[in-house]
Amino acid sequence: MLKLSTKGRYGVRLMLELAQNHGGAPVPLSDIAVRQEISEKYLEHLIAPLKKAKLIHSVRGMKGGYTLANPPGRITLRDIVTAVEGSISVVDCTGNPSKCRRSKNCLTRGVWAELSAKISGHLSSITLQKLIDKNTKTKEKHADVN
Amino acid sequence: MLKLSTKGRYGVRLMLELAQNHGGAPVPLSDIAVRQEISEKYLEHLIAPLKKAKLIHSVRGMKGGYTLANPPGRITLRDIVTAVEGSISVVDCTGNPSKCRRSKNCLTRGVWAELSAKISGHLSSITLQKLIDKNTKTKEKHADVN
DNA sequence: TATATTCCTATTAAAATAGTAGGGATTTAG
DNA sequence: CTAAATCCCTACTATTTTAATAGGAATATA
Numbered sequence: 001m002l003k004l005s006t007k008g009r010y011g012v013r014l015m016l017e018l019a020q021n022h023g024g025a026p027v028p029l030s031d032i033a034v035r036q037e038i039s040e041k042y043l044e045h046l047i048a049p050l051k052k053a054k055l056i057h058s059v060r061g062m063k064g065g066y067t068l069a070n071p072p073g074r075i076t077l078r079d080i081v082t083a084v085e086g087s088i089s090v091v092d093c094t095g096n097p098s099k100c101r102r103s104k105n106c107l108t109r110g111v112w113a114e115l116s117a118k119i120s121g122h123l124s125s126i127t128l129q130k131l132i133d134k135n136t137k138t139k140e141k142h143a144d145v146n
Numbered sequence: 147m148l149k150l151s152t153k154g155r156y157g158v159r160l161m162l163e164l165a166q167n168h169g170g171a172p173v174p175l176s177d178i179a180v181r182q183e184i185s186e187k188y189l190e191h192l193i194a195p196l197k198k199a200k201l202i203h204s205v206r207g208m209k210g211g212y213t214l215a216n217p218p219g220r221i222t223l224r225d226i227v228t229a230v231e232g233s234i235s236v237v238d239c240t241g242n243p244s245k246c247r248r249s250k251n252c253l254t255r256g257v258w259a260e261l262s263a264k265i266s267g268h269l270s271s272i273t274l275q276k277l278i279d280k281n282t283k284t285k286e287k288h289a290d291v292n
Numbered sequence: 293t294a295t296a297t298t299c300c301t302a303t304t305a306a307a308a309t310a311g312t313a314g315g316g317a318t319t320t321a322g
Numbered sequence: 323c324t325a326a327a328t329c330c331c332t333a334c335t336a337t338t339t340t341a342a343t344a345g346g347a348a349t350a351t352a
Contacts (some may be wrong), residue, residue, distance in 0.1 A: 001154060001231045001340090002265070004258065005147040005309065009237065012254050028328060042311055044330075051330095061319025062327045077257065085147045091155065107281045108158050111223065112150065115268060119148065122264050126257060135253045147309090151340065174297065188342055190299075197299095207350025208296040299348070309338070317330070322323100 002090070004081075010038055011046050011084035012077060018056060019072035019128040026058075026065030046084055053083035072128035078120055088123070089116045148236070150227075156184055157192050157230035158223060164202060165218035165274040172204075172211030192230055199229035218274035224266055234269070235262045 017032045029047065033040040047066065050056050055075060056066045068075060082088055091112040163178045175193065179186040193212065196202050201221060202212045214221060228234055237258040 001151040002148060002227075002234060002236060003238070004236050006311095007309085008147060009254065009258075012257075016254070026328095030328080039311070041313075045311085048330080058329060059319085060317075060329045062325095063320060064318085064328045066329090081148075088148060090148060090150050092149070107277050108155065108162070110280070111158075111272060111277065112155075115265065118268050119261065119265065122261060131253050131257065134256070152342095153340085172297095176297080185342070187344075191342085194299080204298060205350090206298045206348080209351065210297050210349085212298090293352100295351085297348100297350080300346090302344085304343075305341085307338105307340070310336085312335075313333085315331090317328100319326100319328080321326085 005085065007046060007084040008081045010036070010043070011050065011080050013038075014043060014046055015050070015055070015068070015075065015080050015128060016131060018066055018068045019075070019132055022068050022072055025063070026067050028065035031065075049083045050080070053079070055079055055083055068128075072132060073130075075128050076124050077126045078123035081123055088120045089113075090119070091116070151231065153192060153230040154227045156182070156189070157196065157226050159184075160189060160192055161196070161201070161214070161221065161226050161274060162277060164212055164214045165221070165278055168214050168218055172209070172213050174211035177211075195229045196226070199225065201225055201229055214274075218278060219276075221274050222270050223272045224269035227269060234266045235259075236265070237262070 013036050014032055017035065018027055021027050029040050029043045032038070033043055047056070047058075051058055051066075054069055057069050058064070058066050078088065089112075091109070093109055093112075159182050160178055163181065164173055167173050175186050175189045178184070179189055182189075193202070193204075197204055197212075200215055203215050204210070204212050224234065235258075237255070239255055239258075
């Protein structure tokens with residue numbers, strides 16, 4: 001309930017790894033797996049939708065790996081979360097107007113749609129670059145497992 | 147993911163029923179069950195935490211039921227969602243500082259905490275009264291099942 | 293005393309989440 | 323040309339969460 005799944009959380013960590021290597025050689029999943037302590041096999045599940053969403057490029061074969069498709073300043077958390085989680089909407093109601101009774105529901109629906117938009121907008125404002133910048137400023141502070 | 151469960155959605159609908167009857171006699175769950183098309187047994191699971199959070203009062207026995215503990219203008223969606231869903235945080239990390247390595251995680255954690263606060267703040271701004279007012283204004287519009 | 297109600301706990305079914313497993317395809321290095 | 327490192331794809335499984343049902347005890351009214 002209202003929780004981000006590991007897909008979203010790990011997905012951002014994964015992308016942040018690529019962002020920190022932006023401009024360099026492709027980063028293989030094995031590296032990220034070690035640094036982020038997430039199994040390589042599980043990372044494969046996260047990387048697939050990111051690639052499909054064209055947020056990353058892949059290079060196959062030895063010396064291969066992944067790179068960001070755009071500079072870190074142009075990739076937002078909304079892009080990432082939408083890609084790996086499918087959507088950001090807080091409710092599923094895709095609006096089947098044939099089932100329209102009970103005006104009460106309609107008003108709750110509006111509220112949930114607004115909330116979804118708010119979340120989406122907020123995540124749009126955070127780029128990978130921002131996260132990196134914040135990181136370098138707040139170094140030597142404590143961390144936790146997300 | 148980032149989805150509200152039925153607890154949150156039904157919980158708001160339930161409270162809205164009570165809000166619309168505010169000042170009147172206690173409303174039994176059987177009534178709400180019929181109007182909202184949610185089984186009475188399931189409503190019992192939603193009502194329990196609402197009572198525990200002191201958002202409603204109950205009257206037992208025949209002619210019993212539930213009433214809001216406060217006027218609809220003083221009960222927010224945040225109150226309701228927090229009560230029925232347990233919390234609004236988008237992540238679970240309650241911050242175990244002993245596990246602190248990887249400064250990267252720390253920065254993602256900050257982002258999720260911010261998002262949680264944003265959601266919480268937004269829901270705090272919506273009272274049951276607001277929803278009722280909105281409803282009377284937009285009558286005869288279409289509804290959907292949330 | 294019969295009935296309508298809240299209240300409490302246990303159980304179950306279905307769906308989503310989290311993660312593993314195996315192997316094919318591609319590219320580089322030697 | 324071959325071995326190794328990599329991405330890629332699909333299937334499977336275990337765990338947890340969600341959603342809901344079930345049965346009955348306690349309480350109050352008429």
